[in-house]
Amino acid sequence: MTKIRILFISLLCIAFGKSMAQNLCGYGKFNTRHFPILEYGSAAQIWGGIQNNESYLLFRNRQDILCYNGNEWKKINVDKEQTSEADQKGVSKSFVSSFFEGSDNRIYVGRENNFGYLDYSKKGEYSYFPLKIESEKTGFGKVWNIFEINNGEILFVAQKGLYTYKNNQVKSYPIPAEFKKFQCKTACKLSKGLLLEYQTEAEASEREYKYLYIDILTGKAKKILPQNPENVILKNIRGSFDINGTWYILDVSGSLVKIVEANSSAVISEVPKDFFSFVKNFEPNSIRREDKYIYYCTENGGLIISDLKGNIVRTFDFNDGLDNIYVRDFILDDDKNLWLCLDDGIQFVETSSPLASLKKKEGITSPIESISFHDGIPLLGLNTDIFIYKKVGFHTRKNMLVYFLEKQD
16 A cells, blocks of 8 residues: 555656646546536537636537536526527527637627527526527528627627627628628637638539638728648638747648738748647647647547647547547636547546546556656556656556667667
C-alpha cells in the first residue's frame, strides 16, 4: 500500500507544478465518465455544447437541446405560452446547429429554419423562445453560426440568409447581390470582423466559392479575395484562433490559412508548411483557442491540445478511456473540466483534478520501488522492470539501456 501511495503523490505534485487550474499533465489518466444515450435520452451524435451563467451544461444534437445540472438531465422544450401549437410542433424536433452566449448573458440558439434564445418562462421553466420560424419549403436552412456585432446586435448566419436581432426586433441583413445565388456554409470570428464562406450548390469539382467579411464595429459587409485564389480556397471553415494578434483559419482539408485584417477588410494567405503541421494528420472537426492552448477536435484522433507554438501538450483518446475518438466539440466548464461532444454521447474528463494516475492497464504490473525523472519524463522502478512514459498520449515499457541509447542519437 505504501508503494502505491508514492506513485499517486508524485503525480499529484507534477500536476500542481504544471497548473493550478486545468491540469494538462502529459502523462497519467484522469477520472472520466461517459454519458450514453440511455442517460440523456436523445440522439447519439452530440454536435456542440455551452455552459450558461447558472453553470448548467447545454448540449445540442439533431433534435434536442439537452441540459445537465450536475445531477440530472432534461430536455429544453419550446415555450408554450408565446408559441402556437403549429410552431411548437415544427420547432420542437428541428436540428440544433449552434449556441452562442451574448454580452447580455443570454444563450442564443440556431436551429434548422428557426432561431431564438433560452430564458425562463412565466412558469419558471427554462425554455426555448423562437424569434423567427420558417417552413421547410421556404426556410433559410440551418443556422450554423451566431455572432455579436455592432453594439449588441446578434447576427444569425443561416445557409440562405443573414438576420440580426436587437431591441426585440429581427431584421434581414443585406448582402451583396452577387452572393444571392450562393449559400453560406461556414463562418468564423476574427479580431475585427467575421469571415463567411459561401458556395454554390453543385458537384464538388464545379462549385464556386465567395467570401464575405463583416466588420464587427460597423456591421458593414465587403467581398474579399484570397491573396492567391488558385492556391488558397476555404471550402468549409472548421474554426479560427489567434496568436499574437494574427488570426488563422482551419479548413476541412486540414489546411491552415492566415488572415490579415485592414481597412474593414481582410486578406487570406498561405502559412509555412511546418506551421502547426500536426493538424494535417487528422480529420478536423473544430479548433479554437482557450487561454494559452489550442484545442483541436478530430474525427480520428480524439482531442489534441497544443501550446501556441504548435507543440502537442496532451491528447485525449482511447488511452484515456474515451468511448470513441470522434470528437466534434467540447466545453471547458467553470471548474476547468472537459466535456467532450462525441459521435456517440458525451465524455466528462476531470481535468480540474491535480491527480493523474498510472495503473495496471497502463503497464504498472508490479510494486513500485522508486521514481525518478529524466527530461521531465517519469521513470518508475518496478519490482520486475522499468516503466518509462515515453511521449505525450502514449506510453511504453522498455529496457533502460535502449532508452538511453536513443536519447544519445
